[in-house]
Amino acid sequence: MRKEVSQSAKAKKTAIYQHYLGDGRNQVSQPAKASCETSEDVLISMLQRELDRKNEQLEVKDKQIEELNARLADVSSALVAAQQTAQVAQALHAGTLQQRLTSGGEMREVVDDKPQKRGWFSRLFFGEDS
Secondary structure, three states, X not given: OHHHHHHHHHHHHXXXXXXXXXXXXXXXXXXXXXXXXXXXXXXXXXXXXXXXXXXXXXXXXXXXXXXXXXXXXXXXXXXXXXXXXXXXXXXXXXXXXXXXXXXXXXXOOOOOOOOOOOOHHHHHHHOXXX
8 A cells, every 4th residue: 555655646746747847757757867956856946937937927917907007097087088078068059059049049940921832742632721
């Protein structure tokens, strides 16, 4: 049973090496070079490089978020300005309409005393009233 656990741990360790180093099985299973580093030190350095890469990606994402927030603030201020302009235009139009109504000028309809001409179709079906 102890041997099975040891083989399982070895298989997991090999999988971790393959994932982070990108090396094939042959390179992982070869004996380590004569150096001061142990396999744990190699694993720690691989994980540290992975962590550094993730931190760089986070910095890029933070810059993107800052840029998007700045753009959002610009768009929001432009929207507020557009709404204010629309309100002013609406008030101006309402004032113009009210002025026309109170002066009785251009808003009243022109009433003619002349009878309107009717077409032959309406005279045929509705009769001639005039």
